[in-house]
Amino acid sequence: MLHRSAVYRHYVPPQYSKHVTSELCISSSVLRASEDTTECLISFHNTSKKEISINQQSQNDSPVDATTDHMLNGGAEEPLNLLLGYIQLAGYVTLNYQFDADAASNPMDAFSKHSSWWHNTDYSHHYSDSDKGPDEDSDPHEQIAKVPFVRQPKLVIGGRIAGINDLPSDGSKTINRSNRHLLQDLICPFNSFPTPDGPQDDDNFIPGSELVDAIVPFYTTSQSILFTNLVMKPGETKTFHISFPSPKGPPSYNSMSTGPACDQGWVSIRYTMIVGFQTGPSHEQEKAVYFPLHIKFARKPGDERWYQPNFLKHTVVNKRWAIELMSEDVCQTRGKTPEPSxxxxxxxxxxxxxxxxxxxxxxxxxxxxxxxxxxxxxxxxxxxxxxQIPMHLKTSYQIRVNSQGLCTVHFSKPYYQVGDSLGFVVELEAVSTTRIAGFVAHLEAHEVFHTGEKDFTNVYRVSPPVKGNTLAAAFERGSAEVSGQIYIPTHLCQQFQSSNFMDLKYFVVFKFNIFEVESEVEDSDGYDMYKYEAEGNETTFRLPMVVVAGV
Structure with a gap:
């Protein structure tokens, strides 16, 4: 399966591919993305042995009598007519705790500490981080409902959330086995639910209100026509090479996590490119594929401190938004330096x-x-x-316990980009009676929600733990150093701030196992002898870390 166009005649692997039915597959690949413009390929693949026509115009067209599923999956020899193909963009916040846990696609959701059907809290720490944040005992539903961005009326256009056809504001559209593989992509990782092989029993469904309640939009566009007349022969692929204005808003956040629900953040910020069409003249025959768009806020030239806006101050409806079909002449001039005036x-x-x-x-x-x-x-x-970058850059932190110097932590850089390796050195204090037997370090994310009264924080781990054994180094006469590295995952979101919603911050967490050395003597053979307790105490320190977007 490949993308082809008049310009991209070589193989372009699809970034996302969705089997709408057993006969029709739609895929997309983002070629270039900037703050202003996004350029991508959208392909329709005829995977059946019969001909598929998209909005084929014929004088002998007969009225459409069959249902959508019958037309897409039936074995009739008549061409399949797809009408009114369009592109639309939408940006929204998903409240991850709203969607029913029983409908989640990830089997690990059964072991989530937030799942309604897991009650043995004494055992759940084996599957998720048991360290709770300052406000984690509070119900996230009650706390987030106080946030101004969530409390405000939702963006409704034409009786639909953000003008998305599949999201009537009254929640009247149910999620069943026939459409769940499409609708679940709005709030879950792409292709998290398989495409049904044929007609399904729709008795088991999820109320559409659960999907509507979980989505809070902040950006939407008008629907821009993609095609009007296109015919595909069996096994043929038709590709649209388009460009469009990039969405404006906060960076994508927590949109690619595959762990237990809510264990990697109470909320997510998602962008979707909607590819919609109709299989007949009625609205009941509408279908749409929701391709994810990953948005990041890049650094501007000459910007020394990486300035970012205070996001989500207003909801945006871009009525003038439209796609541009890239012609061959336009593509051939790309890369050439424009003639100066x-x-x-x-x-x-x-x-x-x-x-x-x-x-x-x-x-x-x-x-x-x-x-x-x-x-x-x-x-x-x-x-x-x-x-985002502070005025005074700092790479070293001195840690003290009981008025004694415990160690000094040195970082390799004052700030890091997503995808970097965070290097650190722990310099042990040689003169202190409090020594470090070992430590565990990891990177931690803080969701700081603003309610207008008191901020509350959700804390979760975003990197595996790094362990260090410093027992032998603790007894050296001179200063000793122990180094380590923490990898910052590429799927993480850069830090950002929104006074109407939440701030995303990162901290490097060090858990030290410390013990007290009471005395030091030298035996007849010249060896140093220490007296200390076999048991130690654990103490935790959180050091702020600046994480900005990667290249």
Whole structure:
């Protein structure tokens, strides 16, 4: 299965592929993505042995009498008509605790500490992190309901949430075995539910209100027509090479986690590219595929402190949004440097002559401070623009216990990008009577929700633990160092802030096993002898860490 177009004649592997039926498969691949524009391929694959036509116009067309499933899966020789293909974008927050645990696709949800059908809390720590955050004992449903972004009325267009056809605001559309493989992609990892082989018994269904209650939209666009007349022969693939304005909003968050529900965050931020069509003239014959879009907020040139907006201040409805079908002429000119205008040429030549005529030894000097002042300030006094990198960079932290120096933790960099290896060195204190027998370190994410009264925090682990044995090093006369590395997963989201919703922060957590050394003597053979208790205590320290978007 491959993508083909007039320009991309070589193999382009599909990033996402959805088998709508046993005869029709739709796939997508993002070719280029920037803050302003996204360019992708969307392909329709005829996997059957009979001909499929998309919006075929014929004078002898007969009325459509069969149901959608019969038309897609039936064995009739008539062509399959797909009408009114369109593209739409939507961005929304999913409340992960709202969707029924019994409907979750991941078998590990049975062992989630948040699952309603798991009651043995003494045993559940074997499957999830038992360390609770400051407010984890509180019901997330009650706490998040106080957040201004969640409390505000939902974005409803034409009686549908965010104008999405499959999401009537009254929850009247049920989720059954015939459409669950499509609708579940809105709140779960893509393709988490298999495509049915044929007609299914729809007695077992999930109320549509559960899906509607779990989605809080903040961005949507109009529906832009993708095709009007397209015919595919058996085994043929038709590809649309399109570009469109990228969605504006916070970065994608917690949208690719595959662990137990809510154990990796109470909420998620998702973007979807909706590819919809009809198999007949009635609305009951509508289908849509929800392809994920991964959005990140990149650093702008000249931006020293990585400024980001205060996200989710307003909901956005982009009525002028539309796709552009990329023609061959447009694609052939891509990559060429545009011809500069006459005004640009004159300005460049004027600057060049000024440099040539200037005296190198009498040029005015500029101090480092003045040079920094000459840079453009991105924030420019705007409180809605927040710097991610602090003014004073810090890589070392001194840790003290009972007024004694325990150790000093050194990090390799003051901030890290998603996908980096976080290197650290633990420098042990040689003169302290409190020694470290070992430690465990990991990276931790904090969801800090703003209710307008008191912030509450959900804490969860995002990296495997790194263990270090420092018992032998603790008895060295001089200072000893123990190093380690924590890998920052590529699927993590960069840190961000939203005063109406939540802040995402990261911390490096060190759990030290400490013990007290009472005395030190030297025996007749010249060996040092120590007296200490065989049991130790555990103490935990959380060190803030800046995590920004990767390249």
């Amino acid at each position: 006459g005004e640009t040429k004159e300005a460049f030549l004027e600057d060049l002559h000024r440099l040539i005529d200037s005296d190198l030894y009498n040029m005015p000097r500029m101090s480092t401070g003045e040079r920094k002042k000459s840079f453009h300030d991105v924030a420019n006094g705007d409180k809605n623009v927040i710097p």
